[in-house]
Amino acid sequence: MKNETPYKPSSGFGMLAIAFLIFAAGVAGLAITRNPYFGILFILFLFMLPGFFVVQPNQSRVLIFFGDYRGTAKENGFFWVNPFFTKKKISLRAHNFDSERVKVNDKLGNPILISVILVWQVEETYKAAFEVNDYTHFVRVQTDAAVRKLANTYAYDNFEDDSEITLRSGMEEVNHDLEGELSERLAIAGIKVIEARIGYLAYAEEIASAMLQRQQATAIVAARYKIVEGAVGMVESALEELNKKQIVDLDEEKKAAMVSNLMVVLCSDKSASPVVNAGTLNH
The missing domain is CATH 1.20.5 (Single alpha-helices involved in coiled-coils or other helix-helix interfaces)
Structure with a gap:
């Protein structure tokens, strides 16, 4: 399995100066000599423009050259790369995801309504870009699956044995297990779980x-x-x-x-x- 590779692109300001020099040379050549071959400089200028890009703070660009992964640019600034490179933007910022309330059965078979609040961020851009089809959709689906598994592992409440960990009384232990389950599920997409906790918990309306x-x-x-x-x-x-x-x-x-x-x-x-x-x- 391939991992993320840092890539340091060329400075965009230096290449921008070169591009304007080429453009100026083309204009001057056509104005002075009337030679149509100076039009090639205009084509070269236009060819260089797609190579410029900006990386904002906590953003990254995954660089692909005709299907070949060349690296990830994470350094902030204005840069230039080969115009044939495909530049896929992936955010490195923390994302807050509040899942929908889902109806599931707890350990005792009682129907309950539960939702979770998840804070996550991309840690491995290669996995996020190529190991899954859509990493944001992957987070939503896997969070839903983890919530259902968690609900089936614990009872909502236990009226007979106070020592047993339940969803209502053992929040610290339950949230710890939820973080571990989500970390394991989302690792395939290069996603780091910062925090995961139950956001809503109640019995279903019928009971x-x-x-x-x-x-x-x-x-x-x-x-x-x-x-x-x-x-x-x-x-x-x-x-x-x-x-x-x-x-x-x-x-x-x-x-x-x-x-x-x-x-x-x-x-x-x-x-x-x-x-x-x-x-x-x-x-």
Whole structure:
């Protein structure tokens, strides 16, 4: 496989001066001698003009001579090469690509909508020019393929095992894998991946409502678990303090009633309504 070869073309300013001298000589020869052979100088002048070109910052020109790759000019400036050279322009600037949202299935088979933001630039001009047909189209297609593979590798979310990496919770690891996958795919076109990350992630519309209810239910259960855990500790602490300070003597039946009342008060999602007991503890 051929690789990129640097090419240093001739200065365009020097060749431009020569071209104008040839043009001036042709004009002077025709004006003074009236010899039609000086018209050849005009033809030579016109022949030299296609050889001039400009390379802007972060741009390059791939030079081809009748199908033979001669090199890549990356130096900025005004240059001249053989007029028969084909000069293919390839940008070396960083490109930002925001992919379309695609519907794919995650690891668990749930339909999701996902898109990525990719920052890339051409690193090997030879591969970008000759290894693929259209390197910009190649980036779009391979990005779409990488996104689909990534979605099939991870679950959108896991409600049972918090340690498992998912698309929603493991963004750093997922983005790292996405960069690696894209770098491997785009290397054939001489393209360097600067950054790749998930730009949009959501459940598909047909299951979004059900999954939202599931997430809410999971959050409510987790919150209730914490409330119950804290309430049990508070009840336990209250009974220990009452027993230690001998404020009241409670038998097992009264302890059970007290625990029941405290658990209802502490675990309820509404404020408790106080009831004044006008009798004794036994009534």
